[in-house]
């Protein structure tokens with residue numbers, strides 16, 4: 231019996247963020263009601279409410295580990311759903327800033343599935359947890375706040391639902407946050423960085439000559455290059471291919487333009503694979519003008535018992551593949567807090583503040599890595615931060631060391647997968663060599 235076991239939690243949004251939050255709340259709250267305005271599919275099908283799901287989604291290692299802690303066995307469920315096992319450093323070749331990174335075994339594998347398949351597995355697992363109900367076609371119109379405490383939600387049909395804790399996992403464009411601020415219940419700063427990234431994605435059947443090839447290829451340009459591209463194997467021996475660009479360039483809008491765009495990458499790996507491959511999906515585009523974060527952890531005003539999750543808090547350049555992992559890490563942190571409170575008998579007082587402090591650190595790690603990488607490109611608008619030159623020198627030093635030394639290459643993969651934070655370099659066994667090289671580069 232925990233302090234929250236008789237209580238009700240409501241989660242607005244049944245996408246990766248909401249489902250991860252529900253996994254953290256299940257068993258720790260008596261009832262967990264997950265509401266989504268979308269019609270939720272039975273299986274691994276694209277849906278309107280998570281339109282970005284058509285595009286390539288990598289689940290970073292740290293995200294997989296967090297989900298595994300919350301939902302033991304889910305990694306195997308991903309494999310059972312057809313995920314391809316990709317050994318990081320070996321099975322995904324990375325063309326980074328002008329050259330192929332040398333092969334290495336980073337010491338861990340990741341799953342590779344389509345985003346709708348990740349969501350379908352998660353939805354099935356979370357929906358089966360005790361006390362959890364997932365209700366589709368339930369549009370949350372507003373969060374109810376009384377005397378500075380969030381006490382529930384109101385649906386657009388006027389139904390009011392009471393809760394002891396509310397999670398807003400309605401994504402970056404959900405209407406609730408704006409309404410909350412408009413009604414005077416919240417005051418916080420929102421930070422935008424204009425990244426101007428555009429994606430085009432399609433799924434292909436592998437031609438006979440590539441059947442069974444389980445390799446991914448990533449192309450990340452050095453500026454002034456803008457064309458980036460990813461091809462990875464997913465379930466059913468298919469490829470998902472996302473190609474993109476930055477700035478005002480128009481992304482390819484049909485399969486022929488996609489093939490032409492593939493030719494602009496530094497080598498023909500992607501083009502060779504898709505030049506005669508059978509198209510299995512629509513060709514979908516997505517433009518992401520800004521990386522955006524709501525700095526709620528510094529809010530002048532914020533209701534108690536309301537936790538913003540996933541993209542509702544922070545949404546970065548998708549190229550770095552961090553969004554789902556950040557949501558999963560936030561959920562893991564929340565579960566830990568609730569367990570510690572259950573043990574100490576602390577109840578829910580101050581939970582929001584404790585959660586927001588952790589979420590600021592988790593999302594901040596992803597934000598710093600991605601925004602600092604974005605600032606390298608001239609298409610990213612906005613004033614570079616005061617420490618930009620140092621950040622850039624550190625990133626360049628790490629890239630060079632990773633080219634030359636396998637231990638730095640592994641360290642870099644671990645950071646990119648959010649398994650280690652940047653402090654691992656500063657404080658870990660590579661620190662002396664790293665700072666010596668950094669000093670040398672700046673001399």
Ligand SMILES: Cc1cc2nc3c(=O)[nH]c(=O)nc-3n(C[C@H](O)[C@H](O)[C@H](O)COP(=O)(O)OP(=O)(O)OC[C@H]3O[C@@H](n4cnc5c(N)ncnc54)[C@H](O)[C@@H]3O)c2cc1C
Nearest residue numbers: 243245247267279282287288370401540541548551553554
């Ligand atoms: C092109 C692209 C590629 C990406 N690639 C990656 C990647 O490789 N790896 C990765 O980790 N991340 C990637 N991301 C980011 C990832 O998609 C998001 O970070 C992640 O989906 C966030 O999950 P979320 O649950 O917070 O929000 P969302 O996925 O946006 O879900 C919000 C949910 O809330 C529901 N909702 C909205 N409003 C309401 C309401 N009023 N009432 C009820 N329900 C509501 C919606 O229907 C939806 O289900 C990518 C994003 C884009 C755009």
